[in-house]
Amino acid sequence: MTAGRAWWKEAVVYQIYPQSFNDSDGDGVGDLQGIIERLDYVADLGVDVIWLNPVYQSPQADNGYDISDYRAIHEAYGTLDDWEELLAEIHDRDMRLVMDLVVNHTSDEHEWFQRSRRDEDGYRDYYIWREGDRDEDGNPVPPNNWTSGFGGSAWTYDEEVGEQYLHLFHEKQPDLNWENPEVRSDIYEMIEWWLEKGIDGFRMDVINLISKPEGLPDGDPDSGWVGIEHFADGPRTQEFFDEMAAETFDDYDSMTVGECVDIDVDTAGDYVSADGPLDMVFHFEHMQLDQQDGWWSIEDWSLPDLKAVMAEWQTDLDGWNTVYLGNHDQPRIVSRFGDDGDYREESAKLLATLLLTHQGTPFLFQGDEIGMTNCPWESFEEMRDADATNRVRLALESGDIEDYDEARDVVEFRSRDNARTPMQWDDSQNAGFTDGDPWIKVNPNYEDINVAAAEAREDGILSYYRDLIDLRSDLDVLVYGEYELLLPDHESVYAYRRTLDDPAVDVDDVLVVLNVSPAETSVCVPVDADASFLFGNELDGSDDATDHHEGTDLHLRPYEARLYELS
Missing domain, CATH: 3.20.20.80 (Glycosidases)
Incomplete structure (x- = not known):
């Protein structure tokens, strides 16, 4: 695809x-x-x-x-x-x-808002202003019950204007009026x-x-x-x-x-x-x-x-x-x-x-x-x-x-x-x-x-990121391949398959298996195919990679990640 x-x-x-x-x-x-x-x-x-x-x-x-x-x-x-x-x-x-x-x-210090406060040249309608009511003590009551994403009311009263403006975030971030x-x-x-x-x-x-x-x-x-x-x-x-x-x-x-x-x-x-x-x-x-x-x-x-x-x-x-x-x-x-x-x-x-x-x-x-x-x-x-x-x-x-x-x-x-x-x-x-x-x-x-x-570490996190980014750039299947989740109910293993129907690519079927756990885990991944180790965070392509799997039966170390090419 x-x-x-x-x-x-x-x-x-x-x-x-x-x-x-x-x-x-x-x-x-x-x-x-x-x-x-x-x-x-x-x-x-x-x-x-x-x-x-x-x-x-x-x-x-x-x-x-x-x-x-x-x-x-x-x-x-x-x-x-x-x-x-x-x-x-x-x-x-x-x-x-x-x-x-x-x-x-915008910021309340933006020129548009400053002009809006002054009701200058039609800028009042650049933001969302409402009068609102007053409580029994004469304090402004918000025009509705909306809250800010940062907590508290989404409305702030402006003494100069005598109205309240809407801000879905900080009070210094008045919302623009996109209806205008x-x-x-x-x-x-x-x-x-x-x-x-x-x-x-x-x-x-x-x-x-x-x-x-x-x-x-x-x-x-x-x-x-x-x-x-x-x-x-x-x-x-x-x-x-x-x-x-x-x-x-x-x-x-x-x-x-x-x-x-x-x-x-x-x-x-x-x-x-x-x-x-x-x-x-x-x-x-x-x-x-x-x-x-x-x-x-x-x-x-x-x-x-x-x-x-x-x-x-x-x-x-x-x-x-x-x-x-x-x-x-x-x-x-x-x-x-x-x-x-x-x-x-x-x-x-x-x-x-x-x-x-x-x-x-x-x-x-x-x-x-x-x-x-x-x-x-x-x-x-x-x-x-x-x-x-x-x-x-x-x-x-x-x-x-x-x-x-x-x-x-x-x-x-x-x-x-x-x-x-x-x-x-x-x-x-x-x-x-x-x-x-x-x-x-x-x-x-x-x-x-x-x-x-x-x-300074060839086997560190930084090297791993670099190598995996390179792998993604080399394998179209990791970009454009279809996604199939495997073992959806497993409590510690996250496994999925990426497949690409394209005869022009060398690798068109990849299995990813992640042990999201601090414990060693054995699992049978339901894939009927031969698996060749591609990449991982523990094995790193070493010669003993094949010792760690027999078909789809895997023994995974804590937080181990593996990629296999399937054929």
């Missing part, structure tokens, strides 16, 4: 969080020149695309996702000239650049401006929240995010996506991936089918396995649960997949899905195997390739995450918790700061990230877990 080939289907994406990647000027904040300094490292990993988190001008209330000027670079990161140099250097290394597109909301054609026109012009500069596409932040229903009806008060049934995939979402694509992306050989909140596989298919407006979407079903009861709980999940979600998106989606386990908004993958203690290396390699052998475009986050872990936070004051800190503040004010220690375990696991600690380059001070004071705590395990140490 090689029809419909595209460069972004065959690509591996490496996500860079600029604030924490590499600091070139000693101010404690990563920057564009710092990224340029490390581009050879990224290219040597074998990836094809860099996804760059927001570098636009921003007051940084939400780490750059509150944009005050879409056409300027945040001063801590450098200048537009630095950005243009970065783009050229990326392209010189045969890689591509995908930027973050944040157009559900002038808003859409300005957004499309901005997208075109960046595409003309030569970028290769966009990752589109919470893009399926842009359409809000007429009347802004109340949401289910028992929902974890009140109102989400109204503003996720709202009534005009498909129309807006189609229009945006026709006005911008369709004229370029670009890659578009939409981050879509609370989306199901059928709705996603409307967006990413062969004639759909987007190339692929990020969904969150597997990210929510451990928080079915909301942000404040950490729930147990089973491997069959994960397999079921992954398989549904592998087999039922009418379109192209993304494959990811972590990013700047999630805990570190080896701490969440693996074992960041005794089996950190083995489970990091296993998770790499899962990411790079499923059908879809794999997304890796900086530090995954060396097995970076969640950070051991010592105090609430060390955290910078606007989401986590806002939730704690509201919980303390409401009396839901008496002190931070009561919620410490949940907050420290959930905090987005886990993924945002500085990249660990070596064992020098501050992990080689900066000569200054880092903007956020460096994980203290950097002395052992760092790029320099990983580079």
Whole structure:
């Protein structure tokens, strides 16, 4: 099934969080020149695309996702000239650049919002303002019961305007009014401006929240995010996506991936089918396995649960997949899905195997390739995450918790700061990230877990990632092959088959077997074929590989991953 080939289907994406990647000027904040300094490292990993988190001008209330000027670079990161140099250097290394597109909301310091507050030149209608009622004490009552994704009401009263504005996230991130054609026109012009500069596409932040229903009806008060049934995939979402694509992306050989909140596989298919407006979407079903009861709980999940979600998106989606386990908004993958203690290396390699052998475009986050872990936070004051800190503040004010220690375990696991600690380059001070004071705590395990140490090991996590990325680029079956889940109910073994009906390829049938467990496991995989060892995180193609299997009867060591060619 090689029809419909595209460069972004065959690509591996490496996500860079600029604030924490590499600091070139000693101010404690990563920057564009710092990224340029490390581009050879990224290219040597074998990836094809860099996804760059927001570098636009921003007051940084939400780490750059509150944009005050879409056409300027945040001063801590450098200048537009630095950005243009970065783009050229990326392209010189045969890689591509995908930027973050944040157009559900802006910063409240954006010129559009400032003009909206002043009711200037028709800008009032660029955002969603409502009068609302007053309570018996004269205090503003929100126009509806919607809540912010960061906790609390989704409405903030503006004294100057005398009305309340909608913000589905931080109060400094007012939502744009996509019902206004002038808003859409300005957004499309901005997208075109960046595409003309030569970028290769966009990752589109919470893009399926842009359409809000007429009347802004109340949401289910028992929902974890009140109102989400109204503003996720709202009534005009498909129309807006189609229009945006026709006005911008369709004229370029670009890659578009939409981050879509609370989306199901059928709705996603409307967006990413062969004639759909987007190339692929990020969904969150597997990210929510451990928080079915909301942000404040950490729930147990089973491997069959994960397999079921992954398989549904592998087999039922009418379109192209993304494959990811972590990013700047999630805990570190080896701490969440693996074992960041005794089996950190083995489970990091296993998770790499899962990411790079499923059908879809794999997304890796900086530090995954060396097995970076969640950070051991010592105090609430060390955290910078606007989401986590806002939730704690509201919980303390409401009396839901008496002190931070009561919620410490949940907050420290959930905090987005886990993924945002500085990249660990070596064992020098501050992990080689900066000569200054880092903007956020460096994980203290950097002395052992760092790029320099990983580079020195031929059998380490970094080498494993490089070799597996090379293997994926060599085998069409790992990109375009069909997916068949095996042993769906097995509690510790994750097995699947990738097959490609193409006589032109040398390898058209691959078996992947993962022991997602700290215990040795014996299993019979239901495959009636001869198996030849291809790749693995323990055997690594050694001569004794055949000693570890007889047909489909396998004995697997803790967190062992194996790939077989079937014939």
